[in-house]
Amino acid sequence: MPLREGEAIVLRTYRLGEADKIVSLFTRPFGRLRAAAAGAQRARTRYGGTLEPLSYIRVWFYERENRDLVRINSTELVESFFDMQKDYRMQVAAQYVAEVAERFFPERQANDRAFRLLLGVLRAMKRSGELGAPLLYFDYWLLRLEGFLPDLTRCAACGRVLDDGGYYGPASEGLCCADCRTPTTPRAVAASALELAESARGVTPEQWLGTSKPAAVCAAARRFLEDLIEAHAEKKLITRELLDAGV
Amino acid sequence: MSDFAEPLARLIDELKRLPGIGQKSAQRIAFHLLRDSPEVAKRLAAAIIDAKEKIRLCSLCNNFTERDPCRICSDSARDHSVVCIVETPYNALSVERTHEFRGLYHVLHGALSPLQGIGPEQLKLKNLMERLKNGDVKELIIATNPTVEGEATAIYISKLLKPLGIRVTRIATGVPVGSELEFADEVTMLKAIEGRREL
Numbered sequence: 001m002p003l004r005e006g007e008a009i010v011l012r013t014y015r016l017g018e019a020d021k022i023v024s025l026f027t028r029p030f031g032r033l034r035a036a037a038a039g040a041q042r043a044r045t046r047y048g049g050t051l052e053p054l055s056y057i058r059v060w061f062y063e064r065e066n067r068d069l070v071r072i073n074s075t076e077l078v079e080s081f082f083d084m085q086k087d088y089r090m091q092v093a094a095q096y097v098a099e100v101a102e103r104f105f106p107e108r109q110a111n112d113r114a115f116r117l118l119l120g121v122l123r124a125m126k127r128s129g130e131l132g133a134p135l136l137y138f139d140y141w142l143l144r145l146e147g148f149l150p151d152l153t154r155c156a157a158c159g160r161v162l163d164d165g166g167y168y169g170p171a172s173e174g175l176c177c178a179d180c181r182t183p184t185t186p187r188a189v190a191a192s193a194l195e196l197a198e199s200a201r202g203v204t205p206e207q208w209l210g211t212s213k214p215a216a217v218c219a220a221a222r223r224f225l226e227d228l229i230e231a232h233a234e235k236k237l238i239t240r241e242l243l244d245a246g247v
Numbered sequence: 248m249s250d251f252a253e254p255l256a257r258l259i260d261e262l263k264r265l266p267g268i269g270q271k272s273a274q275r276i277a278f279h280l281l282r283d284s285p286e287v288a289k290r291l292a293a294a295i296i297d298a299k300e301k302i303r304l305c306s307l308c309n310n311f312t313e314r315d316p317c318r319i320c321s322d323s324a325r326d327h328s329v330v331c332i333v334e335t336p337y338n339a340l341s342v343e344r345t346h347e348f349r350g351l352y353h354v355l356h357g358a359l360s361p362l363q364g365i366g367p368e369q370l371k372l373k374n375l376m377e378r379l380k381n382g383d384v385k386e387l388i389i390a391t392n393p394t395v396e397g398e399a400t401a402i403y404i405s406k407l408l409k410p411l412g413i414r415v416t417r418i419a420t421g422v423p424v425g426s427e428l429e430f431a432d433e434v435t436m437l438k439a440i441e442g443r444r445e446l
Contacts, residue, residue: 080433
C-alpha cells in the first residue's frame, strides 16, 4: 500500500460517523478523489483547518486496491481561501465553483488545466473581492476545456456571423441567428454578452480582471454560459439558484 | 432476497437510517435487541415514541424542550441580557458544560451551506430578530463552528444585527488547549494570532 502525494483542492466534505469526514478532493496528479479523513471532526484534529472547503493543500494518502475511498495520512496547507468565504456571497460563489467541478470532472482523471483554472479563479476572487467577472471566466473556460463551448461568433445552422446576438435552448448544441431561430431556441443572448465571454480567450484571470466589465453584460454572459453548464450537467445546480437570487 | 427474516431486515434498515450507524452496527444492535428480553425492546420503543411526542422546540431559543419556554429561558437566575447563538442543540450543551456561561441560548439549527441548499431562510433567524426587539438583550455571543460555514453564518448575523446597535461578539478560535504549536496549521495559527489578548 504505497503512500501517494499530490497537490489538491478540497471541493467539499461530508460528516462520516462521529469523528470522521469524507473529503472530495480535486488532486493535480490523480484527478478527483474521495478520501476518508479519520478524526477530522474532532476539535484537536491533526488536519487542523486544511480540510475546509476550497483549501489548496498538499495531501499524502494511502490507496487500497478495489476501494473507492483513499485514506488521508496527512495534509499541509498551501493556500487558504477560508477568510474569503466569510462573506456569504463569496461562499456561494466559491461553492458554485466546487459544485461544478464535482459535477464535471470525472473521478481519477488528472486534468492539470482544470486544476489551474480552479486555482486561478479562486485566487482572482480572493484578490479582487469580486465574483461576477471571475465566475464568467470560470464558466467560459470550463465549457471550453470540457469541449462543450459552442462557436460564439457564428450561427450553428447557417454559419452567419452573430452580429445581433444569438438564440439558444436547453437542448441546443450551439447558437443560432434570428432567421434560424425555432421554438426549441427561445432564449436570446446579446452580442455584447457573447463578445465579453469570448474576450476571456487567451488571457489569464489576472489580465481578465484588469479591465472593467459592465455588470449587466457580465450577468447576461454568465446566464447564457451557466444555462449551458446546467444543460450538460443534466442537473439543476443548487448554488446557481442562490447566485441568481442575488445573495 | 434479504439474508434475514422480513421483520429483522426491516429493523436493520430502520437502524441504518440513524446517523453513524452502518450495516454492521445495525445488525449488531438488531441481534442484541432480539437476544434481550422483550421488556428491553418495549422500553426502548416507548422511550423513542415518548421523546418524539413530548419534545418540541422552545418558542424562544429553538432548543429541544419538554415545556415551553424551556428550562433555561424561564430561569430568572440567568442573565437575560446575554444570548449565545449556536448551530445545534448539542452545541448549546457543550457551552453549558463549561458551567461558566449564565446567559441564554439561541439555536439556529444549521449554518449557511450553499452546497447543502441551506441559506438564511433555512436558519431560525426570524424569532431571533423578534427576541431582540424588546431591547433586553445587550450582547450576542456567536458560537457557530470555526468552519467556513460557521464563519459565514457569524458574519451574516453580525451584519444583520448591526443596525440594532447590540454588541455582537465571536467566540475565540485558535490553538486547542493541550496541543503543541508546531502541529498547528497556518489557518489555526493565524486565528490564534488574530484573537490574541492582553495579559
